[in-house]
Amino acid sequence: MSELIIRRSHTKKYMFTILNQVSGNTFKVSGDEFILDGAIANGVNFPYGCQNGFCGQCKATLIDGEVDYTEDGIPPGITPEEVDDNMVLLCRCKAKSDVSIVVSELDDSANIEVKTMPCKVQKIERLSHDVAKVLLKIPGDESLQYLPGQYIDVIHPDFEPRAFSIANSPANSSLIEIHVRLINDGKFTNFVFNELQENSLLKIEGPKGDFYLRENSDDPIIMVAGGTGFGPVKAMVEHAIDIGITRQIHIYWGARNEDDLYSDLGYKWDKEHDNVNFVPVLSQEDGDSWQGRKGYVHESVLEDFDNLTEYEVYACGPPDMVKAVADTFASKGMFKDSFFADSFEFSSQ
Ligand SMILES: Cc1cc2nc3c(=O)[nH]c(=O)nc-3n(C[C@H](O)[C@H](O)[C@H](O)COP(=O)(O)OP(=O)(O)OC[C@H]3O[C@@H](n4cnc5c(N)ncnc54)[C@H](O)[C@@H]3O)c2cc1C
Numbered sequence: 001m002s003e004l005i006i007r008r009s010h011t012k013k014y015m016f017t018i019l020n021q022v023s024g025n026t027f028k029v030s031g032d033e034f035i036l037d038g039a040i041a042n043g044v045n046f047p048y049g050c051q052n053g054f055c056g057q058c059k060a061t062l063i064d065g066e067v068d069y070t071e072d073g074i075p076p077g078i079t080p081e082e083v084d085d086n087m088v089l090l091c092r093c094k095a096k097s098d099v100s101i102v103v104s105e106l107d108d109s110a111n112i113e114v115k116t117m118p119c120k121v122q123k124i125e126r127l128s129h130d131v132a133k134v135l136l137k138i139p140g141d142e143s144l145q146y147l148p149g150q151y152i153d154v155i156h157p158d159f160e161p162r163a164f165s166i167a168n169s170p171a172n173s174s175l176i177e178i179h180v181r182l183i184n185d186g187k188f189t190n191f192v193f194n195e196l197q198e199n200s201l202l203k204i205e206g207p208k209g210d211f212y213l214r215e216n217s218d219d220p221i222i223m224v225a226g227g228t229g230f231g232p233v234k235a236m237v238e239h240a241i242d243i244g245i246t247r248q249i250h251i252y253w254g255a256r257n258e259d260d261l262y263s264d265l266g267y268k269w270d271k272e273h274d275n276v277n278f279v280p281v282l283s284q285e286d287g288d289s290w291q292g293r294k295g296y297v298h299e300s301v302l303e304d305f306d307n308l309t310e311y312e313v314y315a316c317g318p319p320d321m322v323k324a325v326a327d328t329f330a331s332k333g334m335f336k337d338s339f340f341a342d343s344f345e346f347s348s349q
Pocket residue numbers: 049050151162163164165166178179180181182183184185186187188189190209228229231232342343344345346347349
């Protein structure tokens with residue numbers, strides 16, 4: 001265990017300075033707040049995803065100083081080996097002294113304020129037996145600035161906030177589209193399917209996450225979506241088309257059976273844009289009626305590409321799928337720096 005990490009020391013409520021040695025950025029946090037929360041409050045763009053200790057996206061290397069986790073101990077998003085290597089999860093640890101860390105901040109294009117805004121449910125449309133498209137209208141002249149691929153928390157007074165990826169390009173950012181999959185026994189998603197009415201008022205908080213289209217690269221792209229992971233892919237592809245990106249984009253969309261492919265847009269993009277290639281992959285379609293690809297979606301990519309060194313890979317959807325992509329694509333040469341993911345973990349609350 002790292003000597004730099006001291007647990008539950010009795011420190012008075014001091015302000016500490018956090019220094020990121022990569023960017024030279026510094027900010028102050030109190031010993032009572034999570035370091036990531038301090039970074040966000042100070043407009044420092046550390047990467048993050050779930051903010052709950054699960055996804056591991058807020059990992060940094062501790063160079064100097066002391067941090068502490070809550071009484072719940074080391075969160076699941078970091079392994080004991082990583083802890084031994086002085087890695088910390090910034091969303092769950094608090095400073096106990098001035099701290100120096102090393103972490104790659106998001107680039108300037110991600111310098112977007114996280115806002116909490118009211119919104120009205122403009123439309124709820126069933127796209128399949130277990131997916132609904134919900135359009136959220138931000139009133140007046142307000143809009144939500146975001147990067148395609150990012151997500152919002154949807155806030156209702158009766159529930160804990162729930163994360164949903166934005167499924168439309170930022171071109172019309174006063175109208176937010178989300179694709180909601182119904183979860184068995186899920187409190188909020190059942191509410192959306194059974195009780196939420198058009199014209200109801202909700203709040204959203206965002207944009208969040210570092211899963212967004214990197215525009216400052218010429219590398220060809222592979223997008224791997226599982227289920228409603230198609231939502232953020234849709235936002236990124238629509239944006240790429242809007243701004244005339246000509247990089248090759250291969251979209252692999254995994255679902256259980258044909259009914260789960262809740263949108264025809266992939267076929268349309270493929271037909272209308274030379275640089276877009278759409279491959280739906282079904283994992284539970286055994287009959288002859290489906291002539292397309294079968295199996296797990298990441299396996300189809302591995303069959304189609306011998307070498308992934310020059311590709312940027314974007315993966316989003318169920319945690320198992322995202323993990324399978326991360327684990328197996330690396331063996332075909334995918335670089336860690338060229339891999340971006342949003343794992344649709346569920347809330348722990
Ligand atoms: C960054 C991010 C982006 C997301 N984007 C989307 C999106 O665009 N579309 C979308 O449909 N979902 C998305 N999710 C997942 C979504 O947030 C959860 O499905 C939702 O919070 C479930 O809320 P609930 O109240 O219905 O379920 P809860 O009442 O919180 O959960 C009930 C039980 O269902 C199970 N469960 C809950 N969620 C899931 C899940 N996702 N997969 C498997 N089992 C689950 C758990 O066992 C849980 O105990 C995203 C998650 C994250 C972290």
